[in-house]
Amino acid sequence: MNKYLQDLIKLSKYDQSISMFEPQIENEKAKLATFVETAEAIKTQINSIYLEIDDTKSKRTKNNIHLAELKTKLESISKKSNDVSTEKEMKALQLEEEIAKEQIDFANEEIERLDKLTEVKEEKLKELQASLTEEEESIKEIQIAVDNKIEEINKNRNTVYEDRSVLLEKMDGKILTFYEKIKRWAKDTAVVPVKKQSCYGCFMKINDKTYSEVIKSEEIVTCPHCGRILYKEEETQEA
Numbered sequence: 001m002n003k004y005l006q007d008l009i010k011l012s013k014y015d016q017s018i019s020m021f022e023p024q025i026e027n028e029k030a031k032l033a034t035f036v037e038t039a040e041a042i043k044t045q046i047n048s049i050y051l052e053i054d055d056t057k058s059k060r061t062k063n064n065i066h067l068a069e070l071k072t073k074l075e076s077i078s079k080k081s082n083d084v085s086t087e088k089e090m091k092a093l094q095l096e097e098e099i100a101k102e103q104i105d106f107a108n109e110e111i112e113r114l115d116k117l118t119e120v121k122e123e124k125l126k127e128l129q130a131s132l133t134e135e136e137e138s139i140k141e142i143q144i145a146v147d148n149k150i151e152e153i154n155k156n157r158n159t160v161y162e163d164r165s166v167l168l169e170k171m172d173g174k175i176l177t178f179y180e181k182i183k184r185w186a187k188d189t190a191v192v193p194v195k196k197q198s199c200y201g202c203f204m205k206i207n208d209k210t211y212s213e214v215i216k217s218e219e220i221v222t223c224p225h226c227g228r229i230l231y232k233e234e235e236t237q238e239a
């Protein structure tokens with residue numbers, strides 16, 4: 001195979017893998033992000049449960065104050081009943097007493113209802129706190145795995161950069177310029193294999209003459225349709 005073509009294939013493969021490193025790192029970070037998001041969502045739920053519990057407790061307090069007021073009222077009604085002289089007054093007091101008693105019953109029921117509600121919410125709070133702890137432990141584990149993976153990716157990236165710069169030093173300047181020009185628009189597909197007699201960049205079928213030149217690999221051949229550099233992929237490389 002033409003030596004320049006060999007260099008171009010190598011260079012293009014280095015460039016392709018260099019482009020892949022950043023998405024790989026992003027992918028690793030995204031794994032962690034989903035767990036962090038879940039933890040944040042649980043924290044938000046915990047905060048609103050706290051607020052709801054506070055609200056329920058303050059309602060309970062209000063009912064208790066009201067209850068005390070009603071009891072005082074009952075006591076004063078009972079004192080007044082000793083002093084009434086007419087039946088009309090007596091009936092009015094009795095009515096007042098009945099209303100106060102009903103209100104006491106209602107306040108007691110309300111306190112009971114609020115206590116049950118608080119109990120349910122506190123149970124829910126415990127569950128949420130447990131799942132937050134679980135999530136935070138997962139985050140710790142994943143953080144370690146992600147850090148290791150990113151370190152490994154960075155090591156690989158450095159190796160590829162080194163290999164690439166070694167290759168660049170000995171590469172022909174004109175060939176390199178030629179490659180860079182194609183790369184400007186073709187990005188990572190400046191050098192592409194031919195598969196089933198088709199360019200693997202634009203996927204158009206190439207004519208027999210160009211195809212036989214590609215197979216010979218004596219010259220640098222470009223795709224007649226798109227202008228990318230073509231090469232015949234060896235069996236071993238395909239496997």
Ligand SMILES: [Zn+2]
Pocket residue numbers: 199200201202203204223224225226227228
């Ligand atoms: Zn093409």
